[in-house]
Amino acid sequence: MNETNLQVRLRRRPEGEPGPEDFEIAEAPPPVPGPGEVLVRARFLSLDPYMRGRMSAAKSYAKPVEIGEVMEGETAGEVLASNDPRFAPGDLVAGGRGWQRLCAVEGARLRRVDTALAPLSAWLGVLGMPGLTAWVGLEDIGQPKPGETVVVSAASGAVGQVVGQLAKARGCRVVGIAGGPAKCAFVTGELGFDACLDHRQPLEAQLDAACPEGVDVYWENVGGPVQAAVFPRLRDFGRMVMCGMIAQYNIAPGADAAGAPPGPNLGPVVRKRLRIQGFIVSDTGWARYPAFLEEMRPLIAAGRMRWREDVVEGLRNAPRAFIGLLRGENFGKLLVRVD
Amino acid sequence: MNETNLQVRLRRRPEGEPGPEDFEIAEAPPPVPGPGEVLVRARFLSLDPYMRGRMSAAKSYAKPVEIGEVMEGETAGEVLASNDPRFAPGDLVAGGRGWQRLCAVEGARLRRVDTALAPLSAWLGVLGMPGLTAWVGLEDIGQPKPGETVVVSAASGAVGQVVGQLAKARGCRVVGIAGGPAKCAFVTGELGFDACLDHRQPLEAQLDAACPEGVDVYWENVGGPVQAAVFPRLRDFGRMVMCGMIAQYNIAPGADAAGAPPGPNLGPVVRKRLRIQGFIVSDTGWARYPAFLEEMRPLIAAGRMRWREDVVEGLRNAPRAFIGLLRGENFGKLLVRVD
Numbered sequence: 001m002n003e004t005n006l007q008v009r010l011r012r013r014p015e016g017e018p019g020p021e022d023f024e025i026a027e028a029p030p031p032v033p034g035p036g037e038v039l040v041r042a043r044f045l046s047l048d049p050y051m052r053g054r055m056s057a058a059k060s061y062a063k064p065v066e067i068g069e070v071m072e073g074e075t076a077g078e079v080l081a082s083n084d085p086r087f088a089p090g091d092l093v094a095g096g097r098g099w100q101r102l103c104a105v106e107g108a109r110l111r112r113v114d115t116a117l118a119p120l121s122a123w124l125g126v127l128g129m130p131g132l133t134a135w136v137g138l139e140d141i142g143q144p145k146p147g148e149t150v151v152v153s154a155a156s157g158a159v160g161q162v163v164g165q166l167a168k169a170r171g172c173r174v175v176g177i178a179g180g181p182a183k184c185a186f187v188t189g190e191l192g193f194d195a196c197l198d199h200r201q202p203l204e205a206q207l208d209a210a211c212p213e214g215v216d217v218y219w220e221n222v223g224g225p226v227q228a229a230v231f232p233r234l235r236d237f238g239r240m241v242m243c244g245m246i247a248q249y250n251i252a253p254g255a256d257a258a259g260a261p262p263g264p265n266l267g268p269v270v271r272k273r274l275r276i277q278g279f280i281v282s283d284t285g286w287a288r289y290p291a292f293l294e295e296m297r298p299l300i301a302a303g304r305m306r307w308r309e310d311v312v313e314g315l316r317n318a319p320r321a322f323i324g325l326l327r328g329e330n331f332g333k334l335l336v337r338v339d
Numbered sequence: 340m341n342e343t344n345l346q347v348r349l350r351r352r353p354e355g356e357p358g359p360e361d362f363e364i365a366e367a368p369p370p371v372p373g374p375g376e377v378l379v380r381a382r383f384l385s386l387d388p389y390m391r392g393r394m395s396a397a398k399s400y401a402k403p404v405e406i407g408e409v410m411e412g413e414t415a416g417e418v419l420a421s422n423d424p425r426f427a428p429g430d431l432v433a434g435g436r437g438w439q440r441l442c443a444v445e446g447a448r449l450r451r452v453d454t455a456l457a458p459l460s461a462w463l464g465v466l467g468m469p470g471l472t473a474w475v476g477l478e479d480i481g482q483p484k485p486g487e488t489v490v491v492s493a494a495s496g497a498v499g500q501v502v503g504q505l506a507k508a509r510g511c512r513v514v515g516i517a518g519g520p521a522k523c524a525f526v527t528g529e530l531g532f533d534a535c536l537d538h539r540q541p542l543e544a545q546l547d548a549a550c551p552e553g554v555d556v557y558w559e560n561v562g563g564p565v566q567a568a569v570f571p572r573l574r575d576f577g578r579m580v581m582c583g584m585i586a587q588y589n590i591a592p593g594a595d596a597a598g599a600p601p602g603p604n605l606g607p608v609v610r611k612r613l614r615i616q617g618f619i620v621s622d623t624g625w626a627r628y629p630a631f632l633e634e635m636r637p638l639i640a641a642g643r644m645r646w647r648e649d650v651v652e653g654l655r656n657a658p659r660a661f662i663g664l665l666r667g668e669n670f671g672k673l674l675v676r677v678d
Contacts, residue, residue, distance in 0.1 A: 053610075060610050061575070223606065236400065242608045262601035267562065269581045270617040271392070271399050277616070278609040 003041065005030050006339075008099035008318050010065045014055055017250045017326065022055070023071070023319040033104040038082045040096040040103050040110070042075035045315065045336040046124040047322050048158065052249040061280050071099035071318075075338065076113065076124050083107075094123040099318055101338055111289070118300060125333035126307040127296060130158035133281040135292040137241045138166055140284075141277045142217045146171030149211050151230055154221035155196055156183040156308065158333035159243060163219045164193050165305050166295070172217075175210045177203070177226055179328050186331075190306055203229035214238070223247040224261070231264045234274055242278035250326060308332030314339045342380065344369050345678075347438035347657050349404045353394055356589045356665065361394070362410070362658040372443040377421045379435040379442050379449070381414035384654065384675040385463040386661050387497065391588040400619050410438040410657075414677065415452065415463050422446075433462040438657055440677055450628070457639060464672035465646040466635060469497035472582065472620040474631045477505055479623075480580045480616045481556045485510030488550050490569055493560035494535055495522040495647065497672035498582060502558045503532045504644050505634070511556075514549045516542070516565055518667050525670075529645055542568035553577070562586045563600070570603045573613055581617035589665060647671030653678045 004027050011024040033039045054065045054072050065072050075096035079087050084107025087093065092113040096103045113123045125131065142163075144150050150167040154160045155176025164174045164187070176187040176196035187196035197206040199222075207215075207229055214235035220227060223245030234240065248260055268274065299305035310330040312321040318336045325334050343366050350363040372378045393404045393411050404411050414435035418426050423446025426432065431452040435442045452462045464470065481502075483489050489506040493499045494515025503513045503526070515526040515535035526535035536545040538561075546554075546568055553574035559566060562584030573579065590598055607613065638644035649669040651660040657675045664673050 061612075220605075220609075227605070242605060242613075244609055245606050248604070248606055260604040260606055263603050263605045264601070265587070265599040266559075266566070266581060266602045266615065267584050267587055267599055268617075269615060270559075270583055270619075273400075273617045273619055273622065274581075275614065275616040276605065276608060277614040278607075278612045280609075280612060283612065 003030060003102060004028070005100055005102040006315050007070045007101075008315060009070050010055060010067055012067060013057060018052070018055060018319075018323055020319050020323070025316050028100075030102050031104040033081055033083050036084050036106055036108070037104045038084050038087050038093070038107050038110060039080045040075065040077050040093060040105060041080050042077040042096050042101055042103070042338040044076045044121045044124055044311075045099055045318060045338055046074045046076075046128065046130075047318065047325055047334040047336060048073070048130065049244055049246045049249060049325060051322065052326060062282075072097070073099050074124060074129060075100075075103065076120050076128075077338070092120055094120075094128055099315065099336075101315065111286070117297060121309055121311070121335055122307065124335060125158050125309060126162055126300075126305065127293070129281060130333060131162045131296065132286075132289060132292050133243060134159050134162035134166060135295065136281050136284060136288060137219065137243055137279055138163065138170075140279060141241045141275070142167075142219065142239050144170055144172045144217050147173070148216035149173045149175065149213065150217040150219065151175045151177065151207075151211065151215045152193075152219040152221075153177045153199075153226050153230070154246065154328075155187045155191075155193065156332060157221065157330075160219070160221060161191055161307050161333070162305070165191055165299070167217070168192055169299055169304060175207075177222075177230075183331060186308060190308065192306075199226050207233055217241065219243060221246060228264065232268070234268070234272060236272045238272060238274050240274065240276040242276060246326065246328075309335055311335045311337055313337050342369060342441060343367070344439055344441040345654055346409045346440075347654060348409050349394060349406055351406060352396060357391070357394060357658070357662055359658050359662070364655055367439075369441050370443040372420055372422050375423050375445055375447070376443045377423050377426050377432070377446050377449060378419045379414065379416050379432060379444060380419050381416040381435050381440055381442070381677040383415045383460045383463055383650075384438055384657060384677055385413045385415075385467065385469075386657065386664055386673040386675060387412070387469065388583055388585045388588060388664060390661065391665060401621075411436070412438050413463060413468060414439075414442065415459050415467075416677070431459055433459075433467055438654065438675075440654065450625070456636060460648055460650070460674055461646065463674060464497050464648060465501055465639075465644065466632070468620060469672060470501045470635065471625075471628060471631050473498050473501035473505060474634065475620050475623060475627060476558065476580045476582055476618055477502065477509075479618060480614070481506075481558065481578050483509055483511045483556050486512070487555035488512045488514065488552065489556040489558065490514045490516065490546075490550065490554045491532075491558040491560075492516045492538075492565050492569075493585065493667075494526045494530075494532065495671060496560065496669075499558070499560060500530055500646050500672070501644070504530055504638070506556070507531055508638055508643060514546075516561075516569075522670060525647060529647065538565050546572055556580065558582060560585060567603065571607070573607070573611060575611045577611060577613050579613065579615040581615060585665065585667075648674055650674045650676055652676050
């Protein structure tokens with residue numbers, strides 16, 4: 001236990017786009033695990049869009065990070081010490097907490113990592129919260145049927161990758177939306193989506209060409225102009241899985257309507273019998289992880305579930321990487337390799 | 340069968356608010372019932388907001404009424420002649436078709452009227468399509484739990500009356516929204532809602548006072564400013580039952596966004612895990628009528644399900660009454676007594 005802890009803390013609440021000055025990086029003494037707790041040395045930190053909400057004081061589904069507190073996030077790494085009989089030093093686990101090198105967490109919150117199935121980092125992405133998010137949203141809201149058309153925004157991102165491949169495995173026609181030709185090529189070439197549309201080009205005509213009969217399920221990660229283009233193309237009984245609206249997280253994170261642009265007129269919701277439903281994966285949470293893993297395991301083993309990671313080196317670079325995530329600059333699941 | 344038929348036909352498609360000149364009234368020879376059909380002499384015609392959509396050529400869930408055709412609608416009356424062994428002359432039935440005195444319909448589409456439970460006209464309202472609409476929307480989408488707060492727009496209307504009383508019977512706190520003090524007094528005094536807000540006064544403060552902890556279920560009949568006031572007050576896991584948006588039927592009936600005002604920003608749908616879902620009662624239709632009737636029968640018998648009708652005399656006055664319905668001029672379920 002000679003390592004010091006290194007932490008990224010919230011220095012102040014950003015207005016609009018966060019800047020590096022909103023974070024502070026500091027060393028701290030190593031935490032001492034209490035009864036039932038496990039000391040984890042992070043190797044990877046997951047960076048995810050929801051963290052923007054935690055930086056704001058506005059009321060939301062989870063309480064904000066306080067000024068001076070460690071930024072919230074999940075890590076994967078190895079057990080250094082354990083007061084939980086289920087874990088021993090050297091074990092690889094996911095479920096560590098915070099943008100930091102060392103943490104002490106209850107053993108009950110940790111998930112054991114099986115590197116025979118996928119490497120450590122994947123347990124924060126395709127086999128972590130983003131993957132579970134994809135699965136829960138499809139199970140509970142999207143419920144895609146074979147032959148239906150599923151459109152996925154932020155298709156090369158952590159959640160979008162899994163949504164599209166799960167929908168393909170369930171027999172759907174899957175159309176991604178991503179930013180730029182490189183991401184689109186990856187989404188069709190590597191992930192096997194039927195098409196991928198570039199939101200930097202006008203979307204309407206692309207959507208009409210790729211979804212001539214309209215859209216049965218729209219997986220919403222972004223909001224803004226992408227939502228405005230897809231919404232009118234939903235078919236009767238279409239479902240809009242509201243997972244996130246990253247395009248406005250810097251405008252009005254957590255706020256209701258203040259400062260946020262208007263949305264679609266809801267008249268078509270009646271006429272087309274649409275279902276627009278939001279969810280937060282932590283509501284049902286890890287209780288559903290075994291069922292998720294049961295579907296994912298054979299897909300991964302068969303090479304039918306692929307993923308791309310965007311790994312940034314060093315905890316000190318986490319703020320910059322996170323700011324880029326909100327701009328869509330990452331390409332694949334964004335992770336920080338914790339030094 | 341000495342009676343001639345009297346019909347209200349669509350003369351031309353209105354742009355915006357319909358006028359009397361969009362309809363034509365004409366006599367016609369009495370229809371001859373075919374095999375399995377029943378000849379019905381209407382005593383009451385139901386006028387309902389959905390009919391505005393049928394007057395437009397725009398694609399919708401049902402095909403439009405063609406120019407020169409009889410306006411679509413449902414009637415209740417008596418059997419004059421029957422080629423269906425289940426019906427005999429003199430029987431009272433609901434399920435006649437069209438804004439007309441006489442119609443020939445398949446017996447399978449008729450519902451037998453039990454005047455011991457409620458008078459003939461009620462089988463077009465509280466025990467007809469509007470009542471069934473209320474029940475289906477609550478069963479499938481609203482799913483109000485005891486103690487929850489349910490807000491009902493157009494609360495004194497055909498559907499709203501039933502929604503609120505069903506929710507009361509299920510143990511909810513029920514707040515209506517209606518136009519003007521007379522309707523509000525009826526909604527609380529006669530129907531027993533806990534409160535009723537007047538949308539002709541600023542709604543925000545009224546909503547905050549009547550729903551201090553927010554809204555669990557919002558029954559949407561109107562759209563427009565009422566929707567804008569209620570939507571931000573939905574609580575976590577709130578449901579918005581999209582039954583209609585009458586405020587814009589004259590703006591963009593059936594159209595997607597063209598000409599229609601924008602709606603709410605959907606960011607809160609994610610954060611609050613809201614469910615916004617539309618439905619059309621005819622999708623599951625009369626197959627669910629027995630279950631509906633089973634819940635309604637004891638409520639009516641116990642005086643816990645009341646209703647108000649707004650009866651207009653004479654088929655020739657149906658166009659004017661319908662135009663008023665779209666303006667909110669009716670007070671209670673709008674019916675025409677067919678002369």
